[in-house]
Amino acid sequence: MTICGGFEYEVPGPGPDDAVRNPVGRCRDGGRLLLIVFNKGSWSGCAVERYTAAMNAPPLTLQGPNVCTIAQLISTTEARPRSSLYPLLLLALVATALSFGDVLASADKAGPGGFSRERIDAISAAVVQIHAPDGKGSGSLVEGSALVYTNRHVVEGFYEFDVHVLLDPNEPAAPLFKAELVGYSEDYDFAVLRITSDLDGRPVSDPHALIRQRGGIAPSLRLAAGDPPGRGDAIAIFGYPGIGQNELIKTTGIIASVQYGEVNGVRMPIWYRTNAEMSPGNSGGVATNDVGEMIGIPTWVSAENRTLGRLGNLLSMDVVRSVMARDALATTWGSQRFSEYAGLAGQLDFSLDPNFGELRLSSGFMPDPHRERVISGGAVNLDYLGGDFAGYAAESPDFRLHWSGSGATLRIFFEADQVGSDTVLVINQPDGSWLFNDDAPGGGLNPLISIANAQPGQYDIWVGSFSEDDYHSGELVITELDLSPGMGAARGDAGLDFSLAPNYGRIALRAGFQPDPHRVALTAGGSVDVSDSYLGIGCTGHASRAPDFRLDWTGSSRELRLLFESEQAGDDTVLLVNRPDGSWICNDDAHSGTVDPMVVIPGPQEGQYDIWVASYRAGELIAGELLITETTLSPASRSQAGNDPPRRRLDVSASPHAGTVSLEAGFLRDPHEVRVTAGGSVDVSALNLGQDCRGHASGAPDVRLHWTGNTRRLRVLFEADSPSDDTVLIINTPDGRWLCNDDAGGGTLNPLLRLNGQREGQFDIWVATYSSGGFAPGTLRITERDLRP
Numbered sequence: 001m002t003i004c005g006g007f008e009y010e011v012p013g014p015g016p017d018d019a020v021r022n023p024v025g026r027c028r029d030g031g032r033l034l035l036i037v038f039n040k041g042s043w044s045g046c047a048v049e050r051y052t053a054a055m056n057a058p059p060l061t062l063q064g065p066n067v068c069t070i071a072q073l074i075s076t077t078e079a080r081p082r083s084s085l086y087p088l089l090l091l092a093l094v095a096t097a098l099s100f101g102d103v104l105a106s107a108d109k110a111g112p113g114g115f116s117r118e119r120i121d122a123i124s125a126a127v128v129q130i131h132a133p134d135g136k137g138s139g140s141l142v143e144g145s146a147l148v149y150t151n152r153h154v155v156e157g158f159y160e161f162d163v164h165v166l167l168d169p170n171e172p173a174a175p176l177f178k179a180e181l182v183g184y185s186e187d188y189d190f191a192v193l194r195i196t197s198d199l200d201g202r203p204v205s206d207p208h209a210l211i212r213q214r215g216g217i218a219p220s221l222r223l224a225a226g227d228p229p230g231r232g233d234a235i236a237i238f239g240y241p242g243i244g245q246n247e248l249i250k251t252t253g254i255i256a257s258v259q260y261g262e263v264n265g266v267r268m269p270i271w272y273r274t275n276a277e278m279s280p281g282n283s284g285g286v287a288t289n290d291v292g293e294m295i296g297i298p299t300w301v302s303a304e305n306r307t308l309g310r311l312g313n314l315l316s317m318d319v320v321r322s323v324m325a326r327d328a329l330a331t332t333w334g335s336q337r338f339s340e341y342a343g344l345a346g347q348l349d350f351s352l353d354p355n356f357g358e359l360r361l362s363s364g365f366m367p368d369p370h371r372e373r374v375i376s377g378g379a380v381n382l383d384y385l386g387g388d389f390a391g392y393a394a395e396s397p398d399f400r401l402h403w404s405g406s407g408a409t410l411r412i413f414f415e416a417d418q419v420g421s422d423t424v425l426v427i428n429q430p431d432g433s434w435l436f437n438d439d440a441p442g443g444g445l446n447p448l449i450s451i452a453n454a455q456p457g458q459y460d461i462w463v464g465s466f467s468e469d470d471y472h473s474g475e476l477v478i479t480e481l482d483l484s485p486g487m488g489a490a491r492g493d494a495g496l497d498f499s500l501a502p503n504y505g506r507i508a509l510r511a512g513f514q515p516d517p518h519r520v521a522l523t524a525g526g527s528v529d530v531s532d533s534y535l536g537i538g539c540t541g542h543a544s545r546a547p548d549f550r551l552d553w554t555g556s557s558r559e560l561r562l563l564f565e566s567e568q569a570g571d572d573t574v575l576l577v578n579r580p581d582g583s584w585i586c587n588d589d590a591h592s593g594t595v596d597p598m599v600v601i602p603g604p605q606e607g608q609y610d611i612w613v614a615s616y617r618a619g620e621l622i623a624g625e626l627l628i629t630e631t632t633l634s635p636a637s638r639s640q641a642g643n644d645p646p647r648r649r650l651d652v653s654a655s656p657h658a659g660t661v662s663l664e665a666g667f668l669r670d671p672h673e674v675r676v677t678a679g680g681s682v683d684v685s686a687l688n689l690g691q692d693c694r695g696h697a698s699g700a701p702d703v704r705l706h707w708t709g710n711t712r713r714l715r716v717l718f719e720a721d722s723p724s725d726d727t728v729l730i731i732n733t734p735d736g737r738w739l740c741n742d743d744a745g746g747g748t749l750n751p752l753l754r755l756n757g758q759r760e761g762q763f764d765i766w767v768a769t770y771s772s773g774g775f776a777p778g779t780l781r782i783t784e785r786d787l788r789p
Contacts, residue, residue, distance in 0.1 A: 421465075
């Protein structure tokens with residue numbers, strides 16, 4: 001039998017003359033050796049010695065039985081300071097491991113093919129139903145204690161719970177206890193509760209005794225000992241799925257696969273996959289081996305929509321014991337939302353912030369369809385989800401949809417910019433199930449998922465690439481219409497479409513706004529030939545279907561000006577504006593001395609202005625800045641006034657491409673991650689900003705950080721999606737100094753900057769490519785942890 005971390009022992013007897021024998025193994029927890037021995041034929045005590053020698057040292061011989069109680073065991077095994085939580089948890093583990101008696105005997109009589117009806121009833125009595133304020137789940141009552149194991153996501157965000165138990169095997173679970181949160185793992189999806197009282201508030205120290213007093217079967221559930229189960233081994237699942245109407249449900253199956261990993265430096269099973277049926281409500285319950293010993297906690301279900309295949313995922317009890325042995329449980333909830341498999345490398349994780357944004361839509365939304373610009377691909381191999389899942393996606397969702405309404409069929413698809421780009425679509429639904437599609441019928445290599453009667457809630461969406469290290473830009477389309485990839489209406493072939501989300505964001509400005517001008521860094525050009533739409537005088541060039549920028553204007557002003565200045569002199573662009581009344585106003589050249597455009601709007605009416613910047617010639621993409629102003633600025637007067645054009649500087653006053661974030665020292669969601677595409681046309685080395693300040697960046701910052709508190713541990717790093725991309729990190733600090741780094745060292749081309757010693761305030765962050773003319777997508781991380789690229 002094993003009581004922790006692989007410590008095995010053997011016991012003689014029983015008999016009145018039994019003596020302690022040498023152990024055949026050692027507990028790996030904190031260098032302690034625990035010997036559990038018989039005392040006059042009963043499991044009434046233990047012998048404990050500290051053992052700090054190497055693991056391959058000779059066996060330790062004890063002189064005499066040295067019998068003590070379990071309470072003494074707790075006090076004598078304190079090798080280092082622990083929180084007050086540790087003795088209770090260790091007691092629970094020891095007591096669970098020592099569970100022997102009549103129930104064990106009846107289980108053994110059932111033979112290797114299964115276990116007895118009595119054993120099933122005893123396990124069922126130990127499987128409880130947890131009622132949290134926002135839903136229900138399952139849990140397991142730990143033998144010899146008032147503790148309950150469950151999944152973290154069952155109790156997340158709450159501290160008090162009702163616990164229902166199975167007093168009659170043939171009836172639904174009945175309410176009996178109140179419980180409180182003891183702690184939860186931040187890295188793995190499990191939590192521990194403590195039963196504190198009955199429903200009337202009377203303290204309860206022995207819930208097992210109260211269950212028997214109320215006429216229930218004595219609960220009995222012990223942790224598995226010996227080697228972990230392997231592929232093909234029979235298992236059983238116990239829990240309270242929602243479809244069971246509060247009844248305890250037992251299903252059976254086999255271990256389909258085992259995922260190993262390293263926890264606290266020890267290799268062990270992390271996840272067991274099983275074909276045993278699991279449904280919402282099973283989470284937090286019990287998975288046993290073929291003799292009724294607990295091997296894991298049912299946690300989540302993998303599903304695919306083509307063959308309706310399903311696999312249950314069980315969090316290994318080896319993980320639970322390893323984390324609890326280190327007293328590594330958090331006791332208060334932060335603001336983060338956890339994923340069932342957060343902390344495991346190579347998995348999609350909906351607890352992370354989406355790469356390209358999120359929005360709320362309800363049934364009947366307008367305009368329909370809704371489009372978002374997205375780049376497919378990432379490092380996560382989707383094969384782990386089983387079934388037809390294939391391809392590679394980012395760990396974070398690419399987009400998040402908060403959906404409300406009922407009865408609608410929701411269609412979500414991706415259309416790549418380049419024909420022949422092979423992409424896939426993955427969606428995690430509000431109930432936790434997964435959907436997947438590779439190629440839509442008639443859509444070429446573009447994927448589509450149709451969701452009939454879409455349930456309200458959060459949909460996390462990933463756009464993957466079928467091949468590793470492939471990245472494809474395109475549009476994610478969300479619609480209730482009968483659209484699919486390849487249809488003209490879905491592509492917006494009719495021309496410029498002001499119903500689409502703008503490429504570079506939107507802003508609400510009011511007359512008299514400051515600072516004036518407002519600047520937006522963007523890239524002009526696109527595939528729509530504007531002249532085909534006959535919008536009016538000067539409306540020509542080649543633009544994207546979606547607006548580049550959207551202005552929501554209020555107030556009374558004498559004049560509003562919109563102008564665009566390209567980063568490279570001579571690049572010819574056109575400005576196109578759709579006004580609140582639906583009319584168009586366009587300009588090619590502001591005057592005879594420039595090819596930069598400007599639109600002047602006297603007495604601008606309040607409302608929405610959709611703005612496109614087109615390239616005059618087809619096939620050109622032109623970087624520059626859009627300026628919105630109430631002054632008399634123009635492309636010519638701006639240069640004559642002595643201001644550097646945007647192509648010659650990094651502009652801390654410009655709006656950042658990937659947004660602004662506000663963080664403070666000790667922030668919970670660490671690291672904070674932002675998707676960024678490095679590169680631009682500004683030659684940083686020509687600006688003489690300081691050591692390592694080189695490469696090619698955009699004029700506007702990529703990210704703006706507003707930091708509050710001590711910067712002693714603050715660091716910023718960038719990790720390109722492709723390890724061969726060479727990038728440079730450039731930061732302007734609150735006191736106006738420039739900090740730069742090319743390579744973090746250790747053989748990587750990714751940069752890192754430590755900001756310790758800087759004062760709090762605004763940090764403007766650029767990610768440049770070392771070489772000109774290229775772009776490098778990747779992830780910017782802001783952290784107080786000791787992370788490196």
